[in-house]
Amino acid sequence: MSTDFIQCIYEELIGFYGPQGWWPGDSPFEVMMGAILTQNTSWTNVEKALENLSSYMEPQVIYMMDMDKLRKLIRPSGFYNIKARRIKAFLEWFKGYNFCVNELGKMDITTLRGELLGISGIGNETADSILLYALDMPIFVIDAYTRRMFSRLGVPIPKEYEDVQKLFHTAIEKNTAIYNEYHALIVRHSKECCRKKPACNGCFLKNICDFYIHA
DNA sequence: CGCCAGGGCCATA
């Protein structure tokens, strides 16, 4: 059963790597900006952009900021024309909640997710990253690493984002801290191990994988 | 030099 396997992999990863303490960021708003900036972009480049933004890191300030200035500041993160537009679109929506994180935190998670997805430039992964890592809401983030890692380990992964998410929501208890750690661990392991050993051969997950999937 | 990174939108069939 792949749900047991998914639980088990979490235990293995947390045992091996320990807690990851995501998301790196000084405030929920910075996490939201990072979530947009990191779309298809390496985190090291995002860090440069966030550093450039650091003295302006308040929603009202960036909302008022000249577009050309914003473009220039986030340039290192790549796709800077599009991302500047996406940040402005997000802030235009956020203004409706008085740029107040606490107001978002009081909302029903399904309603809020729907609103985030309605913003141009916010898709499934970015929305869920904001919900989980900026607002501490219990939702599992699915990304390319998650799909690749588990399909390589032998778990059949659906095509639709929501279907993959359901798989993890079913397998793991609904717990924000665990969802937070698990996704971070998947990213950590994917960067550290799977990139060097594309089939996950010989890594410490191999035995558990053989036991559950190939038994 | 080429490849890719913690996606998402849009046009086309």
Add this chain to the structure above:
DNA sequence: TATGGCCATGGC
């Protein structure tokens, strides 16, 4: 529904 093109920088 499902591909394919596009956006762009910096690390390796």
